[in-house]
Amino acid sequence: MDRSFQLKRFGQYGIFLAFALICLALALSTPRFFTLPNLLIIGTQVSINALLAFGVTFVIITGGIDLSLGSMVAVAGVTAAMFAHPDTYPLLVPLFAGLGAGVFFGAFNGFVITKSKVPPFIVTLGTMTIGRGLALILSKGRPISNLSDSFNFIGGGNVFGVPFPIIILIIAFIICSIILNKTVLGRYMYAVGGNEPAARASGISVTNVKMWVYTLCGLLSAVGGILLTSRITTGQPNAGAGFELDAIAAAIIGGTSTSGGTGTMTGTLIGALLIGVISNSLDLLNVTSYYQQVVMGIIIIGAVVLDSMGKKDR
Amino acid sequence: MIESILKVSNLSKSFSGVKALDNVHFELKRGEVHALMGENGAGKSTFMKILIGLLAPDSGEISFEGTDLRNSNVSDTLKRGISMIHQEILIIPELTVAQNIFLGREKELSGRKDWTSGWLNDTAIDKKAAVLLEEMGVNIDRKAKMKHLSVAQMQMVEIAKAISNDAKVIIMDEPTSAISDKEVDTLFKIIKDLRAKGVSIIYISHKMDEIFEISDTITVLRDGQYIATKSAVELDKPSLIAMMVGREIDHMFPESNSAKGDLALSINGLCRKGQFSDINFEVHAGEILGFAGLMGAGRTEIARVIFGLDKLDGGEIRIKNKSVINKTPREAIENGIGYVSEDRKGLGFIPGMSVKDNTTLASMNRHRKGIFIDQTSERISTEQMIDDLRIKTADMDQKVTYLSGGNQQKVVIGKVLLAAPEIIILDEPTRGVDVGAKFEIYKLIRNLADKGIAIIMISSELSEILGMSDRILVLSKGKQTAILSRAEATQELIMKYAVA
Incomplete structure (x- = not known):
């Protein structure tokens, strides 16, 4: 078997292998790593990034990009917090307000992108700033605290010993995987990202598909925003800054190609877990966060290099 | 020496x-x-x-x-x-x-x-x-x-x-x-x-x-x-x-034996600024209408307008005597038109997707249960297309990129067919396809006509136009210069009108 073939195989499954190897190495070197409490901590830490990464995976598969994730986290978080004070509204109100804000924001992204034909990079760069401004306006620039216990349960509570964010993560993963693999919409996402003119010539409404992915991305960011607000028990207008980069990194490490048309939710989940596991282990090993960033950057590039080697023809 | x-x-x-x-x-x-x-x-x-x-x-x-x-x-x-x-x-x-x-x-x-x-x-x-x-x-x-x-x-x-x-x-x-x-x-x-x-x-x-x-x-x-x-x-x-x-091909073009059926498509005074004007023709069920002309004569441009890829500036498109407006390819497909583009890589297929996913892409409405894909019916339909069109592929989950030009073309034709069109426009259907596969594609086109589909075939190869068409529309510089019957058409006559 020739070398290029092995590399190709490795490119396909490399991320899973790398993840397994890193976990194995950590389990052997740091006794605290492979304990249930630590794993649950990782799961909780990963959950928000993974949710955003699922959203942006949809977008990247269609050949787009969304830089406004972090701002949507803040807008949704602040909006939810405004309705989450004790003894005011029932729990569903802040939830729907936060999710609605995300859906609206995402749909707005989709609308501008499909109507204006301006590249998504530029549009979402703009809405990233708009969103941050909106979050500051809504909260009058101050953190919104004093939230109800039921609201705080979402990010901080446990069900049978499992942190609630992990449960949300698992549910979101299942739903997103189903959307991508089993629905017509998912098929169309791959088609639009794989060859947009051909997708259009096949009778697919490219506009609808794009509206859907940006809206879904907004919705998932809002779930992330609500989780974060609930976990830190405050609606922070500055929350989520830079989250978009970690989410995009998770998708890319997981094998989603920025040129569109490929990517899986499982890959993205592993990508997010890999980022989580590495920063957790570097914490355990007392490596400062400065070095952690260097390591993370190397991993992102390494993953893409592996991926492109896997794609090389013969 | x-x-x-x-x-x-x-x-x-x-x-x-x-x-x-x-x-x-x-x-x-x-x-x-x-x-x-x-x-x-x-x-x-x-x-x-x-x-x-x-x-x-x-x-x-x-x-x-x-x-x-x-x-x-x-x-x-x-x-x-x-x-x-x-x-x-x-x-x-x-x-x-x-x-x-x-x-x-x-x-x-x-x-x-x-x-x-x-x-x-x-x-x-x-x-x-x-x-x-x-x-x-x-x-x-x-x-x-x-x-x-x-x-x-x-x-x-x-x-x-x-x-x-x-x-x-x-x-x-x-x-x-x-x-x-x-x-x-x-x-x-x-x-x-x-x-x-x-x-x-x-x-x-x-x-x-x-x-x-x-x-x-x-x-x-x-x-x-x-x-x-x-x-x-x-x-x-x-x-x-x-x-x-590696073998002799004696009859390159299959015999035309389809009887002309009902009027399928009629085009009246179609025009698009800077590309073509005053185009008038009819195609009947079971008929192959050839589009001849030099590069840039407006053949593909007319097809694009009929299929809703480009806007029309004037004129009327009638399908089965009903006036239609195709603003998008989606509407054209719903109105019973299929288009096999000359630009196979650009408009034909999605390279990273499998044979199956490409074949069913234009007909997901028939292969779905609510919002979900009906995987079983997808596989049945694809299987049938692979058999009918004799697509050579390892299996239906193979990516289309890895197929030969002729087989990629068949996948695109299969995709168009699954959407059950009554009118198919084939734009340079054998471009970049090798001789053996060309012959198969000709047979296929004739079969479709025999099944009562109205066909418009655009081609730059005169032998193909002459061998396949029941009637030939000749274009020159965006103008329609002649419609010739199979009997009267010759290479010389077509060229005469193509440069007119």
Whole structure:
């Protein structure tokens, strides 16, 4: 078997292998790593990034990009917090307000992108700033605290010993995987990202598909925003800054190609877990966060290099 | 005896156990045009890739002017004088013609030898380009940006680049696939000039007429094997095809026996500004209407408007006597129109998706249960298309990129068919498809007509138009110049109206 073939195989499954190897190495070197409490901590830490990464995976598969994730986290978080004070509204109100804000924001992204034909990079760069401004306006620039216990349960509570964010993560993963693999919409996402003119010539409404992915991305960011607000028990207008980069990194490490048309939710989940596991282990090993960033950057590039080697023809 | 410049013997190359080239021989003489013929998958591209140093052979000898080329890379072969004009032209659109010609050699032209040679000398580049283009006798503005050039002009620039590299051998891969007849004449004139100057040309094309017009010698490959090398005058079309396919094809075009059915599509006064105007025709169920005309006559543009890819500026489209407006391809498909584009890679299929996913893409409405994909019905439909159209693929989950041109085309046709159209527009259905598969596609088109589908077939190959069409609409410069019946149509008559 020739070398290029092995590399190709490795490119396909490399991320899973790398993840397994890193976990194995950590389990052997740091006794605290492979304990249930630590794993649950990782799961909780990963959950928000993974949710955003699922959203942006949809977008990247269609050949787009969304830089406004972090701002949507803040807008949704602040909006939810405004309705989450004790003894005011029932729990569903802040939830729907936060999710609605995300859906609206995402749909707005989709609308501008499909109507204006301006590249998504530029549009979402703009809405990233708009969103941050909106979050500051809504909260009058101050953190919104004093939230109800039921609201705080979402990010901080446990069900049978499992942190609630992990449960949300698992549910979101299942739903997103189903959307991508089993629905017509998912098929169309791959088609639009794989060859947009051909997708259009096949009778697919490219506009609808794009509206859907940006809206879904907004919705998932809002779930992330609500989780974060609930976990830190405050609606922070500055929350989520830079989250978009970690989410995009998770998708890319997981094998989603920025040129569109490929990517899986499982890959993205592993990508997010890999980022989580590495920063957790570097914490355990007392490596400062400065070095952690260097390591993370190397991993992102390494993953893409592996991926492109896997794609090389013969 | 003219000396040979390039000699290849016993060349073999396999990819993961599959032999792409098996003991190939090839001898190129100085100043000859040598056509390399073979179906897709015969090993032509692998052979060329080895020649220019992109791939290393497994075994065999390549001797170029007495030196061994087996272990050379692309820049070695380029320096020695082997240049290739690729089918997909490689240019930098934002740079000028002159800058593109001398791309990568700016330092040589800077007139400096020291560290300041990195300083651009665009005047020198410009002057040299002017001389070069003048010598070639082509009228291209050397200061124009590449992106403003036509495909034919870009090709000329690539040839200029090869000449400026002192190329002794120029490989041309399907150079006429995207240029008009007039431009082909210019190209052939340049090829003849080059030949007179002692440059050897390796010419790859699927167009038979061209091969006989331009080449001195013809070498045929089949399934990676060397078949024969013959002088062009010794051969005729049928014997060349037989060598390529390995069997005789006597009846290239199937008999027309479909009775004309009801009116399917009628077009009244269709126009689109700057592209075509006042187009009027009818197609009946079971009929094949051929669209003939030169490149740029407006054939594809009309198809695009009917299929809703472009907006119409005037006129009416009636399907079964009902006026329709197709604002998007989606509406056109719903109105019963299918379109197989000439631009297979751009508009036809999604390369990264499987045969199955591509085949069902335009008919997901029939392959869904609510929001979910109905995987079972998808597999049944795809299975049926693979059988009906005889698509050669390992399995339906194979990515379409890995299929041959003819099979990719069949996947696209399958996709269009699954959407159950009553009218199909086929735009250059056999472009880039090899002879054997062409024959199958002709049979397929005739079968569809026999099943009562109305067909519009656009083609630049006159023999195809004449062999397949029941009636022929001829276009010239965006105007409809004639509608000929099968009986009255001849090559000469069509050409007369095409240049009218």
